[in-house]
Amino acid sequence: MRDTTLNAVAVVIFAVTMASLLGPLVSLSPALVAVFVAVGLGVFSLDQLGLGGRIGNILMDAVAWTSGDHRQRVLHHEAGHFLAAVLLDIPVEDYTLNTWEAWRRGIPGQGGVVFGPSDPTALTRLTPQTIDRYCQVWMAGVAAEQMVYGDAQGGGDDTAALGQFWTLLGRSPAEVPLKQRWATLQAKTLLEKHRDAFDALVTAMGDRTPVADCCALITAHRASVETSA
Template identity: 45%
Template sequence: MSKTSLNLIAILVFAMTFSVLLGPWLQISPYLPAIATAIVLGFTTLDTFTWQGQGGNLIIDWLASTSPEYRARIVRHEAGHFLVATLLEIPISGYSLSAWSALQEGHPGRGGVRFTDRELASQLQKGILSSQLFHRYGTIWMAGIAAEVLVYGNASGGAEDREKLGITLTQLGNSGLNYAQQERYFILQARTLLQSNWAAYEALVTAMEKRESVAVCQQIIQQHQSPSSG
C-alpha cells in the first residue's frame, strides 16, 4: 500500500475517533462514520491496486495546495533540482508543480523535475555506477532539500528524494551509516552550487511560477549564471 493511502487511512482513523467521542454531543448518527469508513477503505483499495496510488496523490496534493506557503515551497524545492541539474549538465525533459499537472502531462506521481536518465538506469541495471554520475545525481536529488533549507531554514519535502538516494546506495551495497554521510555531503554540495548561483535561482523560481518551458528556464539560468559555474 502506498504512503499516500496510509496517510488517508490515518486521517480516517483520527476522524473516526473524533466522531465517536463527540458524536453524542454533536448528534452525529452512528451510521455516518461506518459509511464514511467503508467509502474511504474502498477508495484506498481501488486506488492502490488500480490507480497505483495516483488518486490519493491527487487528493493530498489538492488539499495541500490550498496553502500559499505550500505552493511557494514546491516551486522553491523544484527550482533547486532544476538549477543544479542544469549546472551539472543532466538533461531535463520537463517539470510539473502538482500531481494534477503531472497527470495531465502523462506522468503519474506527485510532480517534480523529470530527467533524461537513461545512462543512470543503464548503469544501475548492470549493478555499477560511475563515481561521477553518482555524484551528479546525488547532488541533484538533495538540491530540493538544500534549497528549502536556504530559503526557510528547514525542509518539509524531500522524502522521495531521500528514498531515491537510499535505494541507489542499497543497490550499490552501501550501509545505512554511509547513507547518512552521503546525504549530508550531497546536501552540502547542492547548497554550495545554489549559493554560488543565487541570482539564477531566484530568476528561475520566477520563471517556474509562470510555468515557463524548460528551454526558457534554461536560458534564464544562463543569463544569470555565475561566471565561475560556467
C-alpha cells in the same frame, strides 16, 4: 503506504465517526452513513491496489496547495533540483509541482523534476564524477529549502532515491547518510553561487514556464556570473 494516504484515511475515519455521533441529532440516516463508508472503502482499495495511492495523494495535495507557504516551499524545492541539474549538465526532461499535474502528464509518483536517464540501471555505468553530480541533484531540493527557510520539510523521496541508487551500485548502506550530507552541502554551495538564477527560476516555474525556456534562463544567468568572475 504514503503519509498523505494515511492522512486521507484518518480524515475519512474522523468524518464517519462524527457522522455516526451527530447523525441522530440531524436526522442523518444510518443507511446513508453505511453507504458513505462502503464507497470510501471501495475508493481506498482501488487507490491502493490499482493506482498506487494517487487519489489520496491528489486529495491531500489539493488541501496542502491552499497554503501559500506550502506552494512556495514546493517551488523552491523543485527549483533547486532543476537548477542543480542544468548547472551540472544533467538533462531535464520535464517538471510538475503536484500529484495532479504529474498524473495528467503521465509522470509517476507525486511530481517533481524529471532528470537524467529513464533507465535507472544506466546510472551504474557512469563515472564517479557523474555519480557525484546526480547525488547533488537529488539532494538539491533539500539544500534549496535549507538555503531559503533554514530547514527542509520535503525530500523524503529524494533521500530514498539516493539510498536505492547507492544500493544499486553495490555500495554499503552505511555510507548513504554521509553521502547525503556531502551532496546536500555541495548542492547548497552551488545554489548560493547562482542565487539570482535560482530566484528567477522559482518565478518561472511558478508560471509553469516550459523546460526549454527555463534552461535558457539559467544559461543566461550562468553566462553573466562567469563573465563577472
